[in-house]
Amino acid sequence: MRVLVVEDDPDLQIAVPAALRSAMLAVDLVTDIAAADEALFVNEYDCVVFDRRLPDGDSIRYVRSRRQDGWVVPVLFLTAMDTLADRVDGFEHGGDDYLVKPFAVQELILRVLALSRRGLTIRPPILRYADIELDAGRREVRRAGVLVTLRAKEFCVLEYLMARPEQTVSRTDLLEHCWDAAADPMSNVVDVTITRLRARLRGGPDVIQAVRGRGYKLLSAGGAG
Incomplete structure (x- = not known):
C-alpha cells in the first residue's frame, strides 16, 4: 500500500514517513498543497496524511474542493489544530480521520493502515x-x-x-x-x-x-x- 504524507515540519518529515515505512507501507513525502496536487495527479495512493497549516494554505480547503469533484482517496488530517470546531471542520469537509499533534506513533500507524485498507472498496482484514x-x-x-x-x-x-x-x-x-x-x-x-x-x-x-x-x-x- 502507498501513502502520501503532506507535512512541512522538518522533524515530522522524518518521523512520520519512518513510522509508516516500519509498518510496510510505501511512503511519498511532499511539503505543500501544490506538490501534493501534482503527486496525486501522477500517482495512485491508498491514503493521504495532510497537515492542515501548510505554506500555501489550509489543506482542508484543498480536500473539500477535491471531494466536490468526486475524489474518494481516504484522508487523515494530522494537525495541531485541536479544538472541537477544528475536528468537526475536518470531518465535514472531506476528512476520514483526524489525529491531533502530539500523537502516539502506533496510533498513527493503526489509523493509516485502517484507511489504506478501505481504499476504493471494502477489503477484508x-x-x-x-x-x-x-x-x-x-x-x-x-x-x-x-x-x-x-x-x-x-x-x-x-x-x-x-x-x-x-x-x-x-x-x-x-x-x-x-x-x-x-x-x-x-x-x-x-x-x-x-x-x-x-x-x-x-x-x-x-x-x-x-x-x-x-x-x-x-x-x-x-x-x-
Whole structure:
C-alpha cells in the first residue's frame, strides 16, 4: 500500500514517513498543497496524511474542493489544530480521520493502515488464497498454518496480489502501489521481490505465476481456497 504524507515540519518529515515505512507501507513525502496536487495527479495512493497549516494554505480547503469533484482517496488530517470546531471542520469537509499533534506513533500507524485498507472498496482484514493466509492488521502471513517472515515489499506485493486473486497484475501496478517515488521504473526490483517472495513461500506449490509480457497473478492448481 502507498501513502502520501503532506507535512512541512522538518522533524515530522522524518518521523512520520519512518513510522509508516516500519509498518510496510510505501511512503511519498511532499511539503505543500501544490506538490501534493501534482503527486496525486501522477500517482495512485491508498491514503493521504495532510497537515492542515501548510505554506500555501489550509489543506482542508484543498480536500473539500477535491471531494466536490468526486475524489474518494481516504484522508487523515494530522494537525495541531485541536479544538472541537477544528475536528468537526475536518470531518465535514472531506476528512476520514483526524489525529491531533502530539500523537502516539502506533496510533498513527493503526489509523493509516485502517484507511489504506478501505481504499476504493471494502477489503477484508484477512485475505486467503489456497493455503496462504494474510492478516493485514497483524502484518502476518501463514502458509499451511506456518508463520512466514516477509520483508516490507514482499508483504506489500503479496497483499496486492491476494486482493486480486487470479487477476493479472502488471509490474507497473506493483511498482506504483508498493514502492515510493524514489523507485526506478526501469529497474528489476519487482522481479527480484517476486523471486524472494516465492522462496519464502516454499513448502507448497508455487502460486505466483508469471504472465509473459504482462506481469504476475495468483493461480494454484486447485484454484482459490
